[in-house]
Amino acid sequence: MMFLVACLEVVTIIITVSSLSRVVVGSTMDPIPGESNLYNTYNGTAAPFPGNETQPILPTTTNSPNPDDLLFRNLLAAEWVIFSFYQQGVEAFTPSNFTDAGFKPTTWSRIAEIRDNEAGHLLIFQNALSSSSIKPGPCKYDFGFGTDVTDYLVLQTVIEETSMAFLTGLILQAKARSSKAALVAIAEVETRHLTWALIDVWGANPFAGPADTAFPYANQILDITNLFIVPGSCPDANPVYPYPRQNLPQVSYVKGKTPLAPGSNVTFTFRDAANVPSFRKDRNYYAVFFHGLVSVSVHYDTATNSSVVPKELDNKGMVLAVIADREGAPTKKSVLAGPLVILLQPPGLF
Ligand SMILES: *[C@@H]1O[C@H](CO)[C@@H](O)[C@H](O)[C@H]1NC(C)=O
Ligand SMILES: *[C@@H]1O[C@H](CO)[C@@H](O)[C@H](O)[C@H]1NC(C)=O
Ligand SMILES: *[C@@H]1O[C@H](CO)[C@@H](O)[C@H](O)[C@H]1NC(C)=O
Ligand SMILES: *[C@@H]1O[C@H](CO)[C@@H](O)[C@H](O)[C@H]1NC(C)=O
Ligand SMILES: *[C@@H]1O[C@H](CO)[C@@H](O)[C@H](O)[C@H]1NC(C)=O
Numbered sequence: 001m002m003f004l005v006a007c008l009e010v011v012t013i014i015i016t017v018s019s020l021s022r023v024v025v026g027s028t029m030d031p032i033p034g035e036s037n038l039y040n041t042y043n044g045t046a047a048p049f050p051g052n053e054t055q056p057i058l059p060t061t062t063n064s065p066n067p068d069d070l071l072f073r074n075l076l077a078a079e080w081v082i083f084s085f086y087q088q089g090v091e092a093f094t095p096s097n098f099t100d101a102g103f104k105p106t107t108w109s110r111i112a113e114i115r116d117n118e119a120g121h122l123l124i125f126q127n128a129l130s131s132s133s134i135k136p137g138p139c140k141y142d143f144g145f146g147t148d149v150t151d152y153l154v155l156q157t158v159i160e161e162t163s164m165a166f167l168t169g170l171i172l173q174a175k176a177r178s179s180k181a182a183l184v185a186i187a188e189v190e191t192r193h194l195t196w197a198l199i200d201v202w203g204a205n206p207f208a209g210p211a212d213t214a215f216p217y218a219n220q221i222l223d224i225t226n227l228f229i230v231p232g233s234c235p236d237a238n239p240v241y242p243y244p245r246q247n248l249p250q251v252s253y254v255k256g257k258t259p260l261a262p263g264s265n266v267t268f269t270f271r272d273a274a275n276v277p278s279f280r281k282d283r284n285y286y287a288v289f290f291h292g293l294v295s296v297s298v299h300y301d302t303a304t305n306s307s308v309v310p311k312e313l314d315n316k317g318m319v320l321a322v323i324a325d326r327e328g329a330p331t332k333k334s335v336l337a338g339p340l341v342i343l344l345q346p347p348g349l350f
Contacts, residue, residue, distance in 0.1 A: 038116065216332075246332065
């Protein structure tokens with residue numbers, strides 16, 4: 001009986017997802033993600049469609065919006081960041097740049113294939129938006145990797161982990177069941193991208209314990225990607241990203257001789273001196289560490305802006321830390337700064 005119910009659930013979700021994509025695919029000329037190898041094996045350096053587009057797509061109707069339009073607008077704007085990261089990598093490096101640095105001969109073509117997958121995500125998110133919604137266009141992005149393939153590959157690992165976390169968090173905002181299933185399907189692909197990197201690039205154990213990290217305030221993670229957007233470079237018509245945007249102080253940490261790990265002291269720094277939290281003397285503050293499906297709060301010392309990463313966390317996968325004025329950061333308003341993305345894997349890389 002349980003088994004039958006589970007099967008029915010799966011069948012319902014599959015039908016819903018495929019009917020979503022059938023209904024929303026716009027131009028019949030567009031290569032369809034899932035049916036076109038443009039999103040798999042294209043290995044040219046010119047951006048694949050729709051990554052070659054430069055402008056937002058303006059609303060064409062005043063039909064009633066989809067309940068998940070806001071979610072997919074935020075996600076499409078985030079996807080432009082991610083797609084552009086891979087597109088820039090494909091353009092900046094040749095296959096031999098990776099092998100010269102000691103990486104495997106397949107590295108460049110994997111980066112190109114991930115770029116193709118991300119172009120498919122652009123189209124999937126554009127098509128998920130209703131015709132009465134703007135579809136944000138690309139800004140200019142500066143990832144700061146220069147000519148160093150190792151810096152590039154470190155950032156690739158960070159970007160994939162971070163996108164797994166915001167996709168998981170966005171499920172809490174999704175209204176339609178089909179949107180939730182689509183978010184999981186995309187998160188799974190980002191996980192494959194990360195798993196490839198952990199095994200093939202870093203030679204690491206790819207696992208992350210029993211659960212990857214669920215962080216409740218996805219827009220706070222999306223906001224971090226604003227670091228890569230060249231200020232003032234977005235098309236005028238693009239909406240504020242992410243929306244709603246808390247514009248929290250963004251944090252980094254003082255790098256020590258050893259990588260951050262459970263039990264180690266973490267001293268937070270604020271990226272923008274003009275946007276820092278103000279702490280009151282008569283209150284307690286907390287550093288809240290989200291890891292797997294749990295969070296652990298510890299004392300945040302406002303005199304030194306430091307805390308100790310909770311010892312009880314396992315040393316695998318991803319931790320997202322925020323500074324909060326309430327234990328457990330139970331509301332998004334209780335978060336005063338962050339999140340800080342801490343990658344415990346592979347050890348020593350970050
Ligand atoms: C691109 O794909 C073509 C056709 O499969 C192949 O011959 C070529 O070597 C590939 N180029 C790179 C740089 O991997
Ligand atoms: C992007 O590529 C598509 C398909 O090749 C093409 O129809 C479109 O005109 C291109 N867009 C731009 C802005 O070049
Ligand atoms: C990458 O390789 C190309 C030749 O394939 C070379 O011209 C270029 O200088 C290399 N770039 C770096 C950063 O090593
Ligand atoms: C801690 O952070 C505050 C901003 O909230 C800043 O004014 C202060 O200088 C920082 N303290 C140290 C020791 O860096
Ligand atoms: C963390 O290290 C800094 C610098 O050594 C020190 O000032 C601070 O008190 C430590 N914080 C905690 C919570 O132990």
